[in-house]
Structure formats: structure tokens, C-alpha cells
Amino acid sequence: MLAIDGNKDRPSPAFIAELRRRFPTEVEVDRVLTRKLQWRAGPGYRPLPLATLIEGVARLLRTQLQTPFAISDARWLAGGASKLQMAFMLEWHRPGAGEQRTPMVLRMEPAESIVETSRMREFQLIKALLGTVPVPPVFWCDAEAEYLPYPALIYGFARGVTKPATSSSGVSGLGTHLPPELRARLAPQFVEHLARIHTFDFRKAELSAFDVPSPGTQCAQWGVNWWERVWEEDSDEDVPLLRLAASWLRRHAPALDRASIVHADFRVGNFLFEEDSGVITAWLDWELGRIGDRHQDLAWTTSRAFGHYAEAGGPFLVCGLLDEAQFFAAYERASGLSVVPRTVHWYKVYNAYMMAVLLLGTGYRIARNGKTHQDVLVTWLMGIGYMLLDEMRELIERGA
Structure with a gap:
């Protein structure tokens, strides 16, 4: 662990500079992680009244719209362990469409999230994939919290459910059981949508918040750097197995054979569908998306x-x-x-490493410092981190 400054709750400029030097990654990822540390000494999360968010949205829209608008029916949306979400109705003159009442969602960070990501990257990625796979339309982004308490984006409200009405599920969709007749309708779409994402020509899209990895192992190395840096930023204990895993990942890093859009959380619980027809209506949670190796999604x-x-x-x-x-x-x-089994295996280790870092490092830090609205849930999730460590150990042993 870095010894420049032992106080990670008030990281010094020297500590931040050393992390940036040791763990180079994409420009926007570096910017967001650096901002997290620069803001860390600030106040913790405090419950926000809806009126505060409504006014923040109004301030943002006044810079974007030239005609009058009205915000109504604001309410909190539940779900997820990461971001704050508010649904609302916008009455406005939509360019090219005229007067409309459009249901929308504000998606905003808390003071610190269990996974610190870029709202601009999420905004650009959803916008780019519109028309390729089902996604909600995105409208505006407050990437630097100029108008809202924290960085945020606004997208259209997507209708559908994440699980059948008769099915139970755990946190974030885990444990969802899909009956045979429903999975027969969903499975072909599920596979087709992943294929469309991975074959999408990202070079024709506006994705300025993303870097494209060079041929070779840069993609894998960027990923390991990202999460090893997060561990150094957030952890308060040394876990030798995580150090071994980082070394194993670097030593066995696969070469990138084709750069693709990677969703990075493509799974049940992150898509909405119409229960009657079984049609997938929207893919959600693009915050970890990157231009990288399709095997990351396949492993996840x-x-x-x-x-x-x-x-x-x-x-x-x-x-x-x-x-x-x-x-x-x-x-x-x-x-x-093609699906390369060896590369899938590497990304299974990588994904387990990432999740262990987030649960045992970041989850601990933000819960202890009162930075999230989901402190109880995040504390509960920390217990899963040790199960992930054991899974990661088994994967490394199998792949050695």
C-alpha cells in the first residue's frame, strides 16, 4: 500500500499524483477518480428534498431550452446500490416534435458511490447505442455538477419490468427466476443485443470521453490499473490475495484481438421487458461501459x-x-x-478482482464516511467480498 500519506479520507496532492503516475488509465477514468479524491474531504451524504433536485433540473434546462417548460410529478425511484434517481414529467416544446409531456429520469451520484464513474461516458454511450439496441433516449448531462448537487444525467423513462410479477429476486436483480415460456422469448433478444453492442462501429459515434486501446495488452492493463488504483485509494487493510491477483492479471494479460463497446454489466436485472410480450424495452446501467474486449462482457x-x-x-x-x-x-x-475460452477465463478473474475491490475497499470507505444513501446495503454487500476472494482464488488456481 502507498505510504506517502496515511490519511485516505483527506488525501494529499502528493498521494493523488503518485496514484496517477503508478496507474495510468483512460483520461476520463483518471479525471473522475482524481475528482473523487479531491472531493473526499467534503461533507457526507445528506438526504436531499425533491425540491432541491427539481430546482437543479430547472436550472440546467434553462441553459438548454429556449421555450417555457414545466416540471411535475417528481418522485424517487428505488433500485440499485449506486446512484440516486428521480422520475418526473416534463412539459416542453421538444425540438422537431412540438409540445410534449415526456416522462424522464434524473440519474445522479451521491457524495461518493460504490463505483465512481463518469456521467458523461454513460450519456455518450447510451446516445450512441440508440437505434442499435433498446435504450432510453438521453437528453442532458450535468457532468460537473454545475446545476445539481452532484454530477447527473437526464434520460427518458423506459417502461417495463426487470422480473416477472410472480418471481422473487435479491439485490440488483440477483436470484431472479425466469419461467421457461418467458426465457424462450427473452433469450434470443438477449444474445442478439449483446452481439449488436459488440459489433457496433463506435468510431462513427461521438464518444470523446473514451480512449481506444492500442493493439496488444493495453486494454487489459488499463483495466487492472483502474481497479488497483481504486484499491489503493479506498482500502484500509492489506489483502495479499488481491496483490497476488493483480500480479497474475498483469502476467497473463490477453492481447486485444478486436476493440468493441463493452457494456460491463450485461445481465438479468439490467434490462426492462414487457411482461405480456416478453419484448426487451431498454438496457440500463451503462456506467462502467468502455471500449475494450468483448470477453469482459462474456465473462461477466x-x-x-x-x-x-x-x-x-x-x-x-x-x-x-x-x-x-x-x-x-x-x-x-x-x-x-469468436469466443476465446482462455480470454473469457482471464476476464472472470478480472471481474472477481474488480468486485472484491469495490466491496472490500470502496464499499467500506463510503459506508464508514457516510458518503452514500445506501450505507446499510453497501455494508451488507461487503460480506460478499470474501466469497468473491475465494472464487477468484479458485479461478487463478484453475488458470495457472
Whole structure:
């Protein structure tokens, strides 16, 4: 662990500069992580009245719209362990469409999030993928909290559900059980949408908040640097297994064969669908998206945390939809891209490493310092971190 400054709650400029030097990554990722540390000594999270958010939205819209507008029906949206969300109705003159009443969602960071990400990257990525896969339309972004208490974006309210009315689920959609007739409708869309994301021509889109990795291992190294830096920023204990994992990841870093848009949280619980028709209406939670290696998504999506076994002793189903062999075969047909098992395995280790860092490092830090609206949930999630460490150990041993 870095010894420049032992007070991570008030990190010194020298401490921040040393982290930036040791762990180079994408420009926007570096900017957001640096801002997190620069703001860390500020006040913790305090409950915000809806009136404060409504006024912040109004201030933002007055800089964007030339005609009168009205905000109504504001209410909190539940769900997620990461961001604050407010639904509202906007009455406005929409350019090219005339007078409208549009349901919208404000998505805003707390004082510190369990995963610190860029609202501008999320905004650009959703906007770029509109028309390629189902996503809510995005309208405005307050990337530097000029108008709202914290960085935020505004997008259209997407209708649908994350699970059947008769199904139970855990935190963030974990443990969702999908009945056979529903998964038969959802599975083809699920695979097709992932293939469309990975084959999307990102070079024709406005993605200025993203860096494109060079051929070779830069993509993998950027990723390891990102999460090793976060561990150094947030942790208060030394976990030797995490140091071993970072070393293993660097030593076995795969070369990037094709740069693709990566969603980075493509799974059950992060898409909405119409329960009657089974049509997927929107893909959500793009905050960790990057231009990188498609195998990161493939490894994440096939994590056993997101699936369940089929009825009557059937096979384990990826995200509760189809078995792994069927999933990979369908993906290769839909995308025309190959699935490299060795690279999938590397990203399984990488994903476990990332989650252990977030739960045992960042989760601990923000809960202890009172920086999040989800402090109880985040504290509970910390307990899963040790299970992830054991999973990561098994994966490393299997791949050594």
C-alpha cells in the first residue's frame, strides 16, 4: 500500500499524483477518480428534498431550452446500490416534435458511490447505442455538477419490468427466476443485443470521453490499473490475495484481438421487458461501459451469480435464460465473432478482482464516511467480498 500519506479520507496532492503516475488509465477514468479524491474531504451524504433536485433540473434546462417548460410529478425511484434517481414529467416544446409531456429520469451520484464513474461516458454511450439496441433516449448531462448537487444525467423513462410479477429476486436483480415460456422469448433478444453492442462501429459515434486501446495488452492493463488504483485509494487493510491477483492479471494479460463497446454489466436485472410480450424495452446501467474486449462482457454475463438451474435438475442457465454452451454458440452465430475460452477465463478473474475491490475497499470507505444513501446495503454487500476472494482464488488456481 502507498505510504506517502496515511490519511485516505483527506488525501494529499502528493498521494493523488503518485496514484496517477503508478496507474495510468483512460483520461476520463483518471479525471473522475482524481475528482473523487479531491472531493473526499467534503461533507457526507445528506438526504436531499425533491425540491432541491427539481430546482437543479430547472436550472440546467434553462441553459438548454429556449421555450417555457414545466416540471411535475417528481418522485424517487428505488433500485440499485449506486446512484440516486428521480422520475418526473416534463412539459416542453421538444425540438422537431412540438409540445410534449415526456416522462424522464434524473440519474445522479451521491457524495461518493460504490463505483465512481463518469456521467458523461454513460450519456455518450447510451446516445450512441440508440437505434442499435433498446435504450432510453438521453437528453442532458450535468457532468460537473454545475446545476445539481452532484454530477447527473437526464434520460427518458423506459417502461417495463426487470422480473416477472410472480418471481422473487435479491439485490440488483440477483436470484431472479425466469419461467421457461418467458426465457424462450427473452433469450434470443438477449444474445442478439449483446452481439449488436459488440459489433457496433463506435468510431462513427461521438464518444470523446473514451480512449481506444492500442493493439496488444493495453486494454487489459488499463483495466487492472483502474481497479488497483481504486484499491489503493479506498482500502484500509492489506489483502495479499488481491496483490497476488493483480500480479497474475498483469502476467497473463490477453492481447486485444478486436476493440468493441463493452457494456460491463450485461445481465438479468439490467434490462426492462414487457411482461405480456416478453419484448426487451431498454438496457440500463451503462456506467462502467468502455471500449475494450468483448470477453469482459462474456465473462461477466456467464457468472454463476446471475443465473439459476433449469427445472427438474436441468442445466445451469446463463442469466436464467440458456445454458452456457448454447449461449456461446448463439453469440458466435449472431456476432460473427469468436469466443476465446482462455480470454473469457482471464476476464472472470478480472471481474472477481474488480468486485472484491469495490466491496472490500470502496464499499467500506463510503459506508464508514457516510458518503452514500445506501450505507446499510453497501455494508451488507461487503460480506460478499470474501466469497468473491475465494472464487477468484479458485479461478487463478484453475488458470495457472
